[in-house]
Amino acid sequence: MILEIPVESYNFSAAGEAASRVKKTLQRLGIDSQLIRRVAIATYEAEMNIVIHSDGGKIILQVDEEEIKVQAIDQGKGIADLELAMKEGYSTAPDEVREMGFGAGMGLPNMKKCADRLEIKSVVNEGTTVVMGFKNQS
Amino acid sequence: MNLRDVQQLLKAQVLAGDDLLDQIEIKMACGSDLISDVLAFTKEKALLLTGLTNPQIIRTAEMIELSGIVFVRGKMPGDDVIKLAKEHRLPLLLTTLPLYETCGILYSAGLKGCSELDTVARG
Numbered sequence: 001m002i003l004e005i006p007v008e009s010y011n012f013s014a015a016g017e018a019a020s021r022v023k024k025t026l027q028r029l030g031i032d033s034q035l036i037r038r039v040a041i042a043t044y045e046a047e048m049n050i051v052i053h054s055d056g057g058k059i060i061l062q063v064d065e066e067e068i069k070v071q072a073i074d075q076g077k078g079i080a081d082l083e084l085a086m087k088e089g090y091s092t093a094p095d096e097v098r099e100m101g102f103g104a105g106m107g108l109p110n111m112k113k114c115a116d117r118l119e120i121k122s123v124v125n126e127g128t129t130v131v132m133g134f135k136n137q138s
Numbered sequence: 139m140n141l142r143d144v145q146q147l148l149k150a151q152v153l154a155g156d157d158l159l160d161q162i163e164i165k166m167a168c169g170s171d172l173i174s175d176v177l178a179f180t181k182e183k184a185l186l187l188t189g190l191t192n193p194q195i196i197r198t199a200e201m202i203e204l205s206g207i208v209f210v211r212g213k214m215p216g217d218d219v220i221k222l223a224k225e226h227r228l229p230l231l232l233t234t235l236p237l238y239e240t241c242g243i244l245y246s247a248g249l250k251g252c253s254e255l256d257t258v259a260r261g
C-alpha cells in the first residue's frame with residue numbers, strides 16, 4: 001500500500017491534514033493503536049517541519065508486512081548542520097511560528113524517539129528527505 | 139474525576155462538547171504552551187491545559203487522542219477552532235485562570251500529571 005499526500009509551505013489551516021490521513025489509513029488497516037500513535041506523532045512533526053521550514057513537499061506512506069515507512073520530502077533551504085538540528089532545543093523557527101507553539105526544537109528528537117529508524121538526507125538550497133521506519137507488529 | 143468536575147473546579151465556560159462532560163473520565167493532565175512538548179510528554183486520554191488557541195492545537199489533540207482541552211488565561215479560540223473540535227467530538231473548556239493556578243487547582247483535587255501514571259510508555 002502506498003499513499004502520497006502533498007504538503008504546502010506555510011499553509012497553517014491545512015497543516016496536519018497529511019498526518020491525520022496517515023493516521024486514519026493505519027486505523028483502517030487495523031494496525032496496533034500504540035504503533036499508530038508513534039507514527040502519527042512522528043509524521044505530524046515531519047509534516048510541520050515541511051510547512052514551517054521548507055518551500056513545500058510531500059508525505060509518502062508505505063505499508064508492508066515488515067515495516068510502516070513514512071517519507072517526508074521537501075524542496076527548500078535544507079539543513080546545513082544535521083547534528084546541530086538534531087539537538088533538543090535547537091530551532092530556527094521564526095517568531096510568528098513560535099507564537100503558535102512551534103519552535104521548541106523538539107521535533108526531530110521526537111521523530112527519532114518515535115521511529116525505529118530515522119534517516120535524514122539534506123542538501124542546502126535544494127531540500128530535505130526524512131525517512132522513518134516503524135516495525136510492523138501485525 | 140470527570141470533565142464536569144474539571145469544569146466546576148475551574149468555573150470554566152464550555153465551548154464544545156457540553157453533552158460529553160459527564161461521561162469523560164480524566165486520569166491525568168498536562169500543561170504546556172509548546173506543541174512538541176505536548177506531543178512528547180502527554181499520554182493518551184489526558185487533559186491538556188494550554189494558552190495556545192490556534193487550529194494546530196486541535197490537530198495535536200487528534201494525533202495523540204486527548205480527552206479534552208482547557209484554554210487558560212481567558213484566551214478565547216476562534217470559531218474555526220471550536221468548529222474543528224466539534225467535528226472531532228473534542229470537549230473544550232475556557233477558564234480565566236492562568237496556567238499555573240489552573241494546574242494547581244486540578245492537582246490539589248487529585249488529578250495526576252502525565253509522568254506519574256504508568257501506561258505503555260516507550261523510552
Ligand SMILES: Nc1ncnc2c1ncn2[C@@H]1O[C@H](COP(=O)(O)OP(=O)(O)OP(=O)(O)O)[C@@H](O)[C@H]1O
Pocket residue numbers: 045049050052053054074076077078079085086090091092093101102103104105106107108109128173174
Ligand atoms: N525540512 C526542513 N527543512 C529545513 N530545515 C529544517 C527542516 N526540518 C528541520 N529543520 C531545521 O532543524 C531545526 C530543528 O528542527 P525541529 O523539528 O527539531 O525543531 P523546530 O521545528 O524548530 O521546533 P519544533 O519541532 O519543536 O516545533 C529547525 O529549526 C530548522 O532549522
Ligand SMILES: [Mg+2]
Pocket residue numbers: 045048049103106107108
Ligand atoms: Mg519541528
